Amino acid sequence: xxxLIALTYYRPHYSGLTIYTERLARALVQRGHQVTVITSRFxxxxxAREVRDGVEIVRPWVLGRVSKGVLMPTMGxxxxxxxxxxxxxxxxxxxxxxxxxxxxxxxxxxxxxxTYHCDLQLPAGLIHRVANQVSHVANHxxxxxxxxxxxxxxxxxxxxxxxxxxxDKVEVIAPPVVLPESGDQDAAAFRQKFQIQKDQKIVGMAAxxxxxxxxxxxxxxxxxxxxxxxxxxxxxxxQHQNVLGEEQYAARLAPMLDQLNGHWSFLxxxxxxxxxxxxxxxxxxxxxxxxxxxxxxxVQIESMSCGTPVIATDIPGVRQPVTCTGMGExxxxxxxxxxxxxxxxxxxRPENYCGDPxxxxxxxxxxxxxxxxxxLFRETIEKR
Numbered sequence: 001x002x003x004l005i006a007l008t009y010y011r012p013h014y015s016g017l018t019i020y021t022e023r024l025a026r027a028l029v030q031r032g033h034q035v036t037v038i039t040s041r042f043x044x045x046x047x048a049r050e051v052r053d054g055v056e057i058v059r060p061w062v063l064g065r066v067s068k069g070v071l072m073p074t075m076g077x078x079x080x081x082x083x084x085x086x087x088x089x090x091x092x093x094x095x096x097x098x099x100x101x102x103x104x105x106x107x108x109x110x111x112x113x114x115t116y117h118c119d120l121q122l123p124a125g126l127i128h129r130v131a132n133q134v135s136h137v138a139n140h141x142x143x144x145x146x147x148x149x150x151x152x153x154x155x156x157x158x159x160x161x162x163x164x165x166x167x168d169k170v171e172v173i174a175p176p177v178v179l180p181e182s183g184d185q186d187a188a189a190f191r192q193k194f195q196i197q198k199d200q201k202i203v204g205m206a207a208x209x210x211x212x213x214x215x216x217x218x219x220x221x222x223x224x225x226x227x228x229x230x231x232x233x234x235x236x237x238x239q240h241q242n243v244l245g246e247e248q249y250a251a252r253l254a255p256m257l258d259q260l261n262g263h264w265s266f267l268x269x270x271x272x273x274x275x276x277x278x279x280x281x282x283x284x285x286x287x288x289x290x291x292x293x294x295x296x297x298x299v300q301i302e303s304m305s306c307g308t309p310v311i312a313t314d315i316p317g318v319r320q321p322v323t324c325t326g327m328g329e330x331x332x333x334x335x336x337x338x339x340x341x342x343x344x345x346x347x348x349r350p351e352n353y354c355g356d357p358x359x360x361x362x363x364x365x366x367x368x369x370x371x372x373x374x375x376l377f378r379e380t381i382e383k384r
Contacts, residue, residue, distance in 0.1 A: 001033045001034070001087045003033055003090060004082050004088070004090065005024075005025055005036070005037045005091075005092065006037075006039070006089065006090070006097065006101050007039055007095055008039065008040055009040060010022065010057065012043075012046075013042060014208070014238070014269055016297075019298065020092075020117070020175050020176060021037070021092055023178065023366045023369075024176055024366065024370060024373065025037055025053075025055045026366065028370050029053065031370055035056070036056040037055055037056070037057045037058070038058045038060070038078060039058070040059060041061050042062055046059055047059070060074045060075045061073075069096050069135070075097050076101075079097070079101045087111075088111050088112075088113060088377045088380060089102075089105045089110050089111070090113045090115060091112060091115065091142055093115070093139055093142055094139065095138070095142075098142040099138035099139075102145035106145045110384075111147045111384045112380075113146065113147060113377060113380060114142055114143060114149045114150065115149075115151075116143075116151050116160075116162070118292060118294065119160055119162055119293060120135045120136070120293065139162060143162075143165075143169070146169060147169070147383070147384070148169055148376060148379075149163070149169045149171065150173050151170055151171075151172060151173075151295070152172070152175050153295075153296065155317055155319070155320055156317030157170045158316070159316035160295075160316070173376070174363060174369055175369065176365070176370070177301040177302055177364035177365075178361075179275060179276040179279070181276070182277045182306075190274060190281060194235065197231065201229045201232045201347050202235055202281050202282045203225070203282065203283065203284055203285070203347075204235050204236075204278060204281075204286070204308070205234060205236050205237070206279075206285065206299040206302070206303075207237075207238050207299065208239045208243050209240040209241075209243050209249070209250055210246045210249065211290075212293035213288065214313065214333065214334065215236075215288070217290075217333075217335070218288050218336075219253065219256045219257060220336035221336040221339040221343060222260055222263060222264070224341075224344075225344060225347070232263065232347065233265065234265070235265050235267055235278065235281075235282070236265065236266050236267065275302070279305075280307070283346065284347065285300070287299060287310060287318065288313055288331075288333070289318055290315075292316070292317075294318050296317045296321070297312060297321065300322070300328075301321055301360060301364050304325055304328075304360050305361045305364070307354075309327045309346055310322055310327060310328035311328055311329050311331060311342045312328065312329075312330055312331075313331060313333040314331065314332055314333065315333055325356075326355055327355035328346070328353055329345065
């Protein structure tokens with residue numbers, strides 16, 4: 001099949017959405033399909049066209065930005081050319097350009113599969129409010145033109161203000177998750193590089209430093225945790241500097257972090273082998289997300305596949321990995337005390353949260369996910 005994937009940001013941009021799409025595109029290529037990704041040239045140093053891991057990447061130039069979105073005057077023309085050549089179009093939203101691309105695909109008789117990652121909830125402010133509304137309208141146009149809509153869990157679909165309008169089109173497909181194997185040498189190198197003491201209780205968080213991640217609630221929980229485990233330390237993996245649209249949030253957290261006196265370390269974006277070592281080194285990982293912008297949290301599966309339990313918030317979609325595996329605890333969102341108590345329980349009794357990491361790896365393997373997409377693509381093509 002010739003598959004066209006469209007999304008606003010693609011690698012090297014770092015987010016759950018871009019990681020998901022990159023893994024899916026690679027796996028589809030490995031299954032013998034021709035995959036083209038059309039995305040933004042958000043960084044002028046990026047090439048307008050290139051091939052990575054067998055995936056052709058086309059990047060229209062960016063005229064400017066509105067909130068977290070981008071304006072690409074030539075997107076429509078380039079997307080039209082690529083849509084004509086495609087057998088199926090896979091749109092990843094939220095994405096403003098998904099609406100016109102879905103209309104083009106429908107006019108050309110091409111089936112559309114929409115992958116809905118999350119409800120968009122931008123911070124307060126006039127520009128953000130306008131961007132939210134425009135995105136909302138674009139999503140509805142895209143959904144109405146789509147043959148099927150993919151989401152991570154039925155739980156999220158039924159509680160999403162947007163997706164609950166299109167449940168008859170929803171197909172649940174697990175997100176693709178994979179980590180390289182990490183051995184004793186990788187673990188030793190990781191401990192030495194980041195100065196981790198022997199038997200130190202490491203709490204992990206892997207995310208962007210963004211408002212919807214609820215980082216402040218983990219910060220607020222740590223003083224209570226330190227009363228019971230004085231050597232506990234948080235390792236935060238992911239982009240924490242110059243996160244687009246989150247500068248004020250980072251500034252607000254800075255004085256709170258200063259009070260933890262060395263019990264919090266930012267590691268930045270890690271190589272895949274280091275990321276696997278990170279999850280294995282943690283006693284527990286935390287995903288304290290606060291709203292529907294987070295629909296699942298692939299980092300939970302990464303953590304569990306390494307045998308490390310997770311504390312996640314009780315919001316649709318996000319609660320599903322812990323609910324289905326028993327590897328962790330679920331706490332109310334925006335509740336630092338509940339988070340602290342759950343962390344203490346996990347650090348005290350990690351043996352109570354064991355699961356089946358190998359079964360988790362098989363379920364979320366990119367090839368398994370790509371096979372599900374492949375079947376869905378073929379179904380939509382045949383029906384068309």
